Amino acid sequence: NKKVPITVAYGDGIGPEIMDATLRIIMAAGARIEPEVIEIGEKAYLEGFSSGIRPEAWESLRRTKVFLKAPITTPQGGGYKSLNVTVRKTMGLFANVRPCVSYYPFVKTKHPKMDVVIVRENEEDTYGGIEHWQTREVTQCLKLITRPGTEKIIRYAFEYARAYGRKKVTCFVKDNIMKITDGLFHKIFDEVSQEYPDIEKETWIIDIGAAKLVDTPEMFDVVVMPNLYGDILSDVAAQMTGSVGIAGSANIGESVAMFEAIHGSAPRRAGQNLANPSGLLLAAVQMLVHIGQNDVATTVQNAWLKTIEDGIHTYDIYQEGVSKQKVGTREFADA
């Protein structure tokens, strides 16, 4: 029953409100954690830390190895690096796990039976920031796909499928064009999948695969893909369940893990007790499982589901005739 220290960042915009709500809920459910608050985002950027994160914050992350992070704002203009990408790369968070599940009829969606987990490679592809001006008129960016990186993410996808009793892992690539890079990803998918004869496997060229996903998400279960495709299609899949606001995500590394909502900091809604804390809360549920507190995770998940099913809804998922009460961030957390 020892408390697990975790690093917590309240972030910018709606961040503080949804983090408050999230911590309040999981503490009430009995989370055995000790939050250690760091400051990241806008303030750190403007103090001159181009990554948006101060040295002490890194120190905390390295110590606790678990990071619950609210969305942050990156100031406009050049010179600022994406904090998400910096943390992912510095800490080696190679897998980005984004469950996209429909809660119909409680949350309105055109895809009532959707239950897809996007497993996105999280370090390679065009996310290296390796770009240059070759001439004043020609720019280039380097896409990277490696064997070790790809083996890790594909194996993770299959292990995840096995652990969660999922039946199929699908791979999306564009290897009719990128025969070497996406070709390598596809080849390693074929190799690694042989170690998992209990799990079905399938590969789609990303263009038609994405079309199928958007049309018939029931065809898919776990879908693994390179970084950039995963970035785009996880937003698409989350939105298809009704709102990008109810999807959490886990960024998993060999020693450190970061948990966050997939939406942004929505500065225009900040400070108004409006925001839906569900994305961050469901990320916190993933965190509780990660630190072995499955009992608390289940309590929180069920409480959340009951609140949604009771029709106690924030503005973004409010539906005339289905919702019973339109509530703010605080009242949603109370419920």
Add this chain to the structure above:
Amino acid sequence: NKKVPITVAYGDGIGPEIMDATLRIIMAAGARIEPEVIEIGEKAYLEGFSSGIRPEAWESLRRTKVFLKAPITTPQGGGYKSLNVTVRKTMGLFANVRPCVSYYPFVKTKHPKMDVVIVRENEEDTYGGIEHWQTREVTQCLKLITRPGTEKIIRYAFEYARAYGRKKVTCFVKDNIMKITDGLFHKIFDEVSQEYPDIEKETWIIDIGAAKLVDTPEMFDVVVMPNLYGDILSDVAAQMTGSVGIAGSANIGESVAMFEAIHGSAPRRAGQNLANPSGLLLAAVQMLVHIGQNDVATTVQNAWLKTIEDGIHTYDIYQEGVSKQKVGTREFADA
């Protein structure tokens, strides 16, 4: 009333059937064209032309400058280059125009009001085939974005919007990560859009932009984007209208243009009088407009629409209760 010579390729798989149907329909509508048939695809590949196209075929294309192309099959295995990409690059077909329109209730769709034109850059991005193995475990691919290429496609999108009375052009990029390459695309979008004060403009980060497109396509009108995003999202958008089988596309260059369905050669359906010729037929309508035969284009478009509205449907869009007759490729063309 001189006849315009056009180059025609019957392609592989279902290609010959849908090309037959398409030519029969447009000739019956009075198309003033003189088809010049070339052979491309599987046979040419297997004869040893790695591009899938013989020297005489290039000669025809260079002469007629108009190419109506059925889908082809690229043999499995390495060494074969994509014919589409080769033609696009060799002929400088810089714009890929893909209208995605819903025909609800005649064609089933979850997005009855959709009317989006994807204008996809068609030569640059990761389509250069510049890839290499850096070590036995590390592969790289080069993404290219240039000022001249980007100016051309953005200007094309605005000119298209103006010519077709469309109100808004939206740009999708990922310039919070690819600050130089996608950043250049975004910057040029901002510059060029100022020459078109009569047209609304908007930019979205591709992840959330794609989520919006899939959720609320009515928000969009003309959407311009780099090659790879356009590849993925045009399949997505076409499928959202009910079927990738009813979308045509125009590949436009400074002197040559190629018109094709966006779907593939579907070898398993070949030779069975099953395939829906609509994608290629609507591409032929784009071709007729391109060669200035708007009268014929309108006749064909209206005849097609009437057939769809009369419920005369091929298997892929057949709906119990809405369709009146399930027909084959030939009968659809007859109607």
